[in-house]
Amino acid sequence: MLQSRLFSKTLRDAPKDEETANAKLLVRAGYVDKLMAGAYSYMPLGVRVLKKIEQVVREEMDAMGGQEVLMPMLHPKANWQATGGWDSIDVLFKIKSRTEKEYALGQSEEEVVTPLVMSRIQTYKDLPVAVYQIHWKFRDELRAKSGLLRGREFFMKDMYSFHESQEDFDRFYGVAKQAYLKVFERLGLVAKVTEASGGSFSEKISYEFMVLTDAGEDDILYCDACEFCVNAEIAKQKEKDACPKCGPPNGEARPKGGKGSLTKARASEVGNVFDLGQKYGKDFDLAFMDREGKRQYPVMGCYGIGISRLMGVLAEKFHDESGLLWPHAVAPFDVHLLRLGSTSAKAAADEQGTSSSPKASTVAKALADETEGHSTGSEVYQDLQAAGLTVLYDERAVSAGQKFADADLIGIPWRAILSPKTGDKIEVKRRGSDDVKLVSVSEFVKMLVS
Amino acid sequence: MLQSRLFSKTLRDAPKDEETANAKLLVRAGYVDKLMAGAYSYMPLGVRVLKKIEQVVREEMDAMGGQEVLMPMLHPKANWQATGGWDSIDVLFKIKSRTEKEYALGQSEEEVVTPLVMSRIQTYKDLPVAVYQIHWKFRDELRAKSGLLRGREFFMKDMYSFHESQEDFDRFYGVAKQAYLKVFERLGLVAKVTEASGGSFSEKISYEFMVLTDAGEDDILYCDACEFCVNAEIAKQKEKDACPKCGPPNGEARPKGGKGSLTKARASEVGNVFDLGQKYGKDFDLAFMDREGKRQYPVMGCYGIGISRLMGVLAEKFHDESGLLWPHAVAPFDVHLLRLGSTSAKAAADEQGTSSSPKASTVAKALADETEGHSTGSEVYQDLQAAGLTVLYDERAVSAGQKFADADLIGIPWRAILSPKTGDKIEVKRRGSDDVKLVSVSEFVKMLVS
Numbered sequence: 001m002l003q004s005r006l007f008s009k010t011l012r013d014a015p016k017d018e019e020t021a022n023a024k025l026l027v028r029a030g031y032v033d034k035l036m037a038g039a040y041s042y043m044p045l046g047v048r049v050l051k052k053i054e055q056v057v058r059e060e061m062d063a064m065g066g067q068e069v070l071m072p073m074l075h076p077k078a079n080w081q082a083t084g085g086w087d088s089i090d091v092l093f094k095i096k097s098r099t100e101k102e103y104a105l106g107q108s109e110e111e112v113v114t115p116l117v118m119s120r121i122q123t124y125k126d127l128p129v130a131v132y133q134i135h136w137k138f139r140d141e142l143r144a145k146s147g148l149l150r151g152r153e154f155f156m157k158d159m160y161s162f163h164e165s166q167e168d169f170d171r172f173y174g175v176a177k178q179a180y181l182k183v184f185e186r187l188g189l190v191a192k193v194t195e196a197s198g199g200s201f202s203e204k205i206s207y208e209f210m211v212l213t214d215a216g217e218d219d220i221l222y223c224d225a226c227e228f229c230v231n232a233e234i235a236k237q238k239e240k241d242a243c244p245k246c247g248p249p250n251g252e253a254r255p256k257g258g259k260g261s262l263t264k265a266r267a268s269e270v271g272n273v274f275d276l277g278q279k280y281g282k283d284f285d286l287a288f289m290d291r292e293g294k295r296q297y298p299v300m301g302c303y304g305i306g307i308s309r310l311m312g313v314l315a316e317k318f319h320d321e322s323g324l325l326w327p328h329a330v331a332p333f334d335v336h337l338l339r340l341g342s343t344s345a346k347a348a349a350d351e352q353g354t355s356s357s358p359k360a361s362t363v364a365k366a367l368a369d370e371t372e373g374h375s376t377g378s379e380v381y382q383d384l385q386a387a388g389l390t391v392l393y394d395e396r397a398v399s400a401g402q403k404f405a406d407a408d409l410i411g412i413p414w415r416a417i418l419s420p421k422t423g424d425k426i427e428v429k430r431r432g433s434d435d436v437k438l439v440s441v442s443e444f445v446k447m448l449v450s
Numbered sequence: 451m452l453q454s455r456l457f458s459k460t461l462r463d464a465p466k467d468e469e470t471a472n473a474k475l476l477v478r479a480g481y482v483d484k485l486m487a488g489a490y491s492y493m494p495l496g497v498r499v500l501k502k503i504e505q506v507v508r509e510e511m512d513a514m515g516g517q518e519v520l521m522p523m524l525h526p527k528a529n530w531q532a533t534g535g536w537d538s539i540d541v542l543f544k545i546k547s548r549t550e551k552e553y554a555l556g557q558s559e560e561e562v563v564t565p566l567v568m569s570r571i572q573t574y575k576d577l578p579v580a581v582y583q584i585h586w587k588f589r590d591e592l593r594a595k596s597g598l599l600r601g602r603e604f605f606m607k608d609m610y611s612f613h614e615s616q617e618d619f620d621r622f623y624g625v626a627k628q629a630y631l632k633v634f635e636r637l638g639l640v641a642k643v644t645e646a647s648g649g650s651f652s653e654k655i656s657y658e659f660m661v662l663t664d665a666g667e668d669d670i671l672y673c674d675a676c677e678f679c680v681n682a683e684i685a686k687q688k689e690k691d692a693c694p695k696c697g698p699p700n701g702e703a704r705p706k707g708g709k710g711s712l713t714k715a716r717a718s719e720v721g722n723v724f725d726l727g728q729k730y731g732k733d734f735d736l737a738f739m740d741r742e743g744k745r746q747y748p749v750m751g752c753y754g755i756g757i758s759r760l761m762g763v764l765a766e767k768f769h770d771e772s773g774l775l776w777p778h779a780v781a782p783f784d785v786h787l788l789r790l791g792s793t794s795a796k797a798a799a800d801e802q803g804t805s806s807s808p809k810a811s812t813v814a815k816a817l818a819d820e821t822e823g824h825s826t827g828s829e830v831y832q833d834l835q836a837a838g839l840t841v842l843y844d845e846r847a848v849s850a851g852q853k854f855a856d857a858d859l860i861g862i863p864w865r866a867i868l869s870p871k872t873g874d875k876i877e878v879k880r881r882g883s884d885d886v887k888l889v890s891v892s893e894f895v896k897m898l899v900s
Contacts, residue, residue: 007517007581009570033566039522041566044581047518067457068497072489073523073586074603095545095555097590105545116483116491120459131457131494136523136586140547153524 001044001333003394003406006030008043010406020215022315023147025324029409031332038144038152045410046311048332050155053307053314054134056186056329057157064179066132066159071112073136077102079111083283091139105138110280110302113160118286118298124164127288127298128172132159134307148312149215149268155308162298164290169299173207173273176303180209180271183305187314188327191270192222192229209271209305215316216268223247225260232264239264268313269306276300324411325432333392334448335384336412337426338403339377340419375424380416380441387445407431416444451494451783453844453856456480458493460856470665472765473597475774479859481782488594488602495860496761498782500605503757503764504584506636506779507607514629516582516609521562523586527552529561533733541589555588560730560752563610568736568748574614577738577748578622582609584757598762599665599718605758612748614740619749623657623723626753630659630721633755637764638777641720642672642679659721659755665766666718673697675710682714689714718763719756726750774861775882784839784898786862787876788853789827790869827868830876830891834866837895857881866894 008030015034018024026032031046042050058068074095080086086094086104093105106112117129134157144152159176163169177193184191191209208231210220219232223243230237237244243260281287281297290296311330318325326332381393392412394403407415408431417427428444429436439447458480465484468474476482481496492500508518524545530536536544536554543555556562567579584607594602609626613619627643634641641659658681660670669682673693680687687694693710731737731747740746761780768775776782831843842862844853857865858881867877878894879886889897 005515007519007567007570007579033569035522035562035566036524036526039524041522041562042520044517044519047520050520065455067494069457069494070492070497070500072485072491072603074486074489074588076486090548093545093547095543097543098540099592112485112491116485117457119483120457129457138524142549153522 001392003392004396006044006392008045010409018147019145020147020149020312020316021319022149022215022312025315025319025409026147026312029324029411032148038141038150040148040151040308045332049311049314049326049330050307052330052332053187053310054155054157057183057305057307058134060179060183060186061132061157061159064130064175066130068133069116069131070133070135071106071109071116073106073138075104075106075111077104079115080104083111083280085111091141093138093140106135107137107139108302108304109133109158110160110276110300114280114284114286114300117160117162118281118284118288121162121288121298123289124291124296127162127164128168130159130161130172132157132303146215146217146312148308148315149217151308154306157305157307159303161301161303163300164288164296164298166299169275169301173275173301176273176301177207180273180303180305184209184211184270186329187310188329189270189313189317192220192267193227194220194222194229194231195234205275207273208269210267211270211313211317212265213268213313213316214266215313216266218267218269219264220267221262221264223260224263228260228262237262268309268316270310270313271303271305273304274302276302319411320432322405323409326411326413328413331411331413332390333412334389335391335414335416336407336410337377337381337384337391337393337416337418338400338407339393339395340400340403340417341397375418375426375441377418380418380426383441384416384445387449389445389448414448451842453842454846456494456842458495460859468597469595470597470599470762470766471769472599472665472762475765475769475859476597476762479774479861482598488591488600490598490601490758495782499761499764499776499780500757502780502782503637503760504605504607507633507755507757508584510629510633510636511582511607511609514580514625516580518583519566519581520583520585521556521559521566523556523588525554525556525561527554529565530554533561533730535561541591543588543590556585557587557589558752558754559583559608560610560726560750564730564734564736564750567610567612568731568734568738571612571738571748573739574741574746577612577614578618580609580611580622582607582753596665596667596762598758598765599667601758604756607755607757609753611751611753613750614738614746614748616749619725619751623725623751626723626751627657630723630753630755634659634661634720636779637760638779639720639763639767642670642717643677644670644672644679644681645684655725657723658719660717661720661763661767662715663718663763663766664716665763666716668717668719669714670717671712671714673710674713678710678712687712718759718766720760720763721753721755723754724752726752769861770882772855773859776861776863778863781861781863782840783842783862785834785841785864785866786857786860787827787831787834787841787843787866787868788850788857789843789845790850790853790867791847830866830868833891834895837899839895839898864898 010030011028014024015027030043032040032042034040092107095103137156138153141152144150161172189211191211194208194210195205220229221232221235221237222229226246228243228245239262241262243262247260278297280300287295287297377395381391384391411431413431415429425438425440427436427438460480461478464474465477480493482490482492484490542557545553587606588603591602594600611622639661641661644658644660645655670679671682671685671687672679676696678693678695689712691712697710728747730750737745737747827845831841834841861881863881865879875888875890877886877888
């Protein structure tokens with residue numbers, strides 16, 4: 001895409017009403033625009049990142065046997081009354097039609113998915129079933145101030161599984177845990193799995209997938225030697241205690257190599273699993289025939305991954321003082337190609353003084369045909385795209401300094417510079433690295449595609 | 451996908467509470483499930499069709515220079531007060547938070563997109579701009595009874611364009627019209643473009659893209675010789691009148707070959723364009739600097755295509771008494787592969803008597819290894835997928851009659867049968883045709899891929 005035509009412009013300064021790094025950077029770099037607290041518009045760059053995260057999640061859910069569905073966001077009041085949520089869930093948005101019909105706006109979908117799935121289940125042989133959707137949800141939050149981390153309206157993957165027994169849920173949870181860890185690994189994150197209370201959903205233990213970040217809303221205690229991790233809210237331990245899993249405190253025999261102690265850290269929840277037990281089957285009185293021929297309620301699990309929240313967490317994790325550093329898997333483009341113009345282009349840009357100047361942009365178009373004997377920007381742009389790479393091509397007639405600053409802010413993994421000095425080659429470097437290389441276009445393609 | 455594992459089952463009978471062909475067929479064939487009037491869940495087959503339609507629309511919007519964004523569905527009351535819509539639009543859902551903040555649920559996005567775009571427009575050189583989103587919308591309909599044709603919650607592509615002048619809007623409308631006609635052509639539809647009143651959006655003329663179908667909600671008059679078409683509501687002509695465009699009634703010279711007369715028909719609106727004039731720029735007092743250096747309000751256009759409605763219209767247009775006949779571009783799979791089992795499989799199926807029997811399905815798995823010397827179903831299934839085709843593989847141990855009935859109902863464009871009789875070949879036919887061919891798998895792939 002030509003940057004002069006991109007409907008997203010960088011801002012010199014961070015918006016004053018944003019407190020968190022993700023919101024400041026995503027707004028400044030032109031990924032999102034705030035409509036009101038807790039509700040953002042996604043600009044073209046932001047849509048690209050959101051869809052990349054969505055697709056990674058979809059692939060892993062499909063791979064573990066989940067089947068994609070889409071359920072309505074308007075829910076009948078009766079379904080929420082059946083489960084008690086209508087009166088007990090304070091973040092539930094309620095809405096009344098002009099004929100006085102009442103609805104809830106979906107903030108979780110047990111109330112819809114339970115009747116949907118159970119109407120198609122006769123016996124234990126139809127189980128297990130796992131369906132998921134990637135859809136928008138609403139929460140009537142009192143405060144929504146952490147950018148994409150806590151929205152009144154947010155994009156989420158929610159999966160629901162149905163089992164004939166607790167054992168089968170436990171087995172399936174193991175499969176889901178691995179799929180979740182793979183999702184986060186593909187996104188460049190290391191997630192820790194904690195146990196926490198089940199919140200409003202369940203009295204059972206739930207599992208949270210946490211990523212360490214200063215912008216997080218939770219404190220976790222994690223072992224520096226094994227995978228033990230617990231939400232500090234419900235932990236029986238405190239910081240610097242021996243790990244209860246690999247380094248028991250009471251002089252008991254330690255597992256081989258076990259010597260962990262606990263570290264406390266701020267973390268952000270990027271996924272969760274709730275063991276719902278038989279609550280929802282019972283609430284709706286929807287059962288199946290078990291192996292003994294008796295009516296039985298299904299054991300259900302609920303598995304969430306916040307897609308828009310992940311975008312915020314990635315921005316929190318991957319940035320420096322100059323801007324964003326997207327992991328390749330979610331970057332809006334593979335390559336940011338910068339054409340550094342002739343002196344006249346620079347002069348025009350300096351004269352205008354802003355990156356969004358339309359006059360400078362017009363000059364850039366006039367300068368599109370460059371000195372013979374060099375690669376032209378549009379040739380390189382086309383060659384990179386022909387090799388299957390997605391490219392944001394900065395052909396604007398603004399100063400080199402402005403282009404560098406915008407490239408750092410936008411945070412595309414590879415920057416490629418074409419200038420009179422680079423001749424037939426391009427000068428490439430990774431965002432966040434100082435290691436600059438002068439290579440041919442085909443060498444560059446090999447570096448990226450291999 | 452293995453049909454035994456598909457979370458969608460066909461129903462013998464149409465649901466009693468549905469009146470239209472699209473709702474009856476889509477529910478029976480397992481594409482959608484009704485949560486309440488006007489709100490449907492999309493099952494795995496339905497999600498596949500919806501996403502295919504979405505992608506066709508996205509490609510054509512991108513090709514004409516539209517840029518994809520995503521705007522919130524919760525809108526601040528103030529934005530709707532600025533345009534008068536808060537009080538004047540009766541289908542607007544209104545919602546109150548627990549702290550008494552009021553929001554509208556998006557039913558169109560002028561109230562959000564105008565400030566979003568105009569905050570980034572300084573002068574006429576920044577124009578035109580066209581942004582679009584593919585997103586869910588809500589309408590507080592008094593009656594919602596036509597399946598996917600009129601939902602309280604529906605999936606839609608809405609594009610908004612901003613221009614420095616009426617002339618530039620007119621030019622852009624011509625581009626958008628061609629893109630729209632291409633979308634409908636790719637979906638196998640012939641759309642007619644009518645002029646109608648602008649409804650609540652505008653007092654200007656609007657354009658509607660109509661598809662002829664008995665389930666439609668509008669009457670149109672169209673010429674049988676030229677492209678003239680008008681919504682009967684605002685037409686000055688009546689049926690059998692001479693066409694005012696190519697066959698003027700008053701003895702005037704007819705254009706060469708012009709000899710049309712008007713036919714009346716039921717039609718369903720699948721897209722629309724509203725010339726919004728300067729209303730929204732004025733309402734928000736958001737202007738740009740024009741060529742004379744004066745503050746000027748943008749001329750805006752709004753362009754809708756109903757994605758979920760299109761799924762309903764396609765079901766209305768493409769079905770027969772046995773079920774659906776999806777055009778290839780939107781079919782959930784390319785090929786429906788049916789394995790017709792041995793006598794024992796048939797017996798097991800007959801014994802069970804239903805298509806969704808889990809016991810029969812278990813038997814099918816036991817029968818997965820077939821007689822040597824023949825192609826096995828799983829081999830053909832894998833070969834077709836390796837050739838890049840998407841395949842629904844009916845390996846259930848139900849009767850041939852049940853498999854044929856389900857295949858007709860689900861409506862995948864190609865049916866391929868593998869049985870002891872077909873040996874190493876497969877018997878293929880198009881849905882809706884009686885022309886059966888016995889071909890090798892590679893010959894079949896050539897037929898489809900070429």
